Amino acid sequence: MDNLLSRIQIRPGVRSGKPCIKGTRLTVGDVLEYLGSGMTEDQVIEHFSELSHQDILACLQWAAQREQVTDVVAL
Numbered sequence: 001m002d003n004l005l006s007r008i009q010i011r012p013g014v015r016s017g018k019p020c021i022k023g024t025r026l027t028v029g030d031v032l033e034y035l036g037s038g039m040t041e042d043q044v045i046e047h048f049s050e051l052s053h054q055d056i057l058a059c060l061q062w063a064a065q066r067e068q069v070t071d072v073v074a075l
Helices: 028-036 041-047 053-068
Strands: none
Touching: 028 041, 028 053, 041 053
16 A cells, blocks of 8 residues: 555645645545545545545545644643
8 A cells, every 4th residue: 555645735825735635626624524524435536536545545544643643732
């Protein structure tokens, strides 16, 4: 399996610098929202034909890694 995170890129002039699936304007957040709203992976891919199973996995991996980063703020 290739490095899934290489499918995600951040370009300052595209979608306000949010992480997007390479070659698209779809953000990781967009894909996660669709999945979180109840759409299946197949439905997301059907709706956005430029996406692949590996792209969906890359979004999930990106989110999982972000979840591991914790900033502690003292109040």
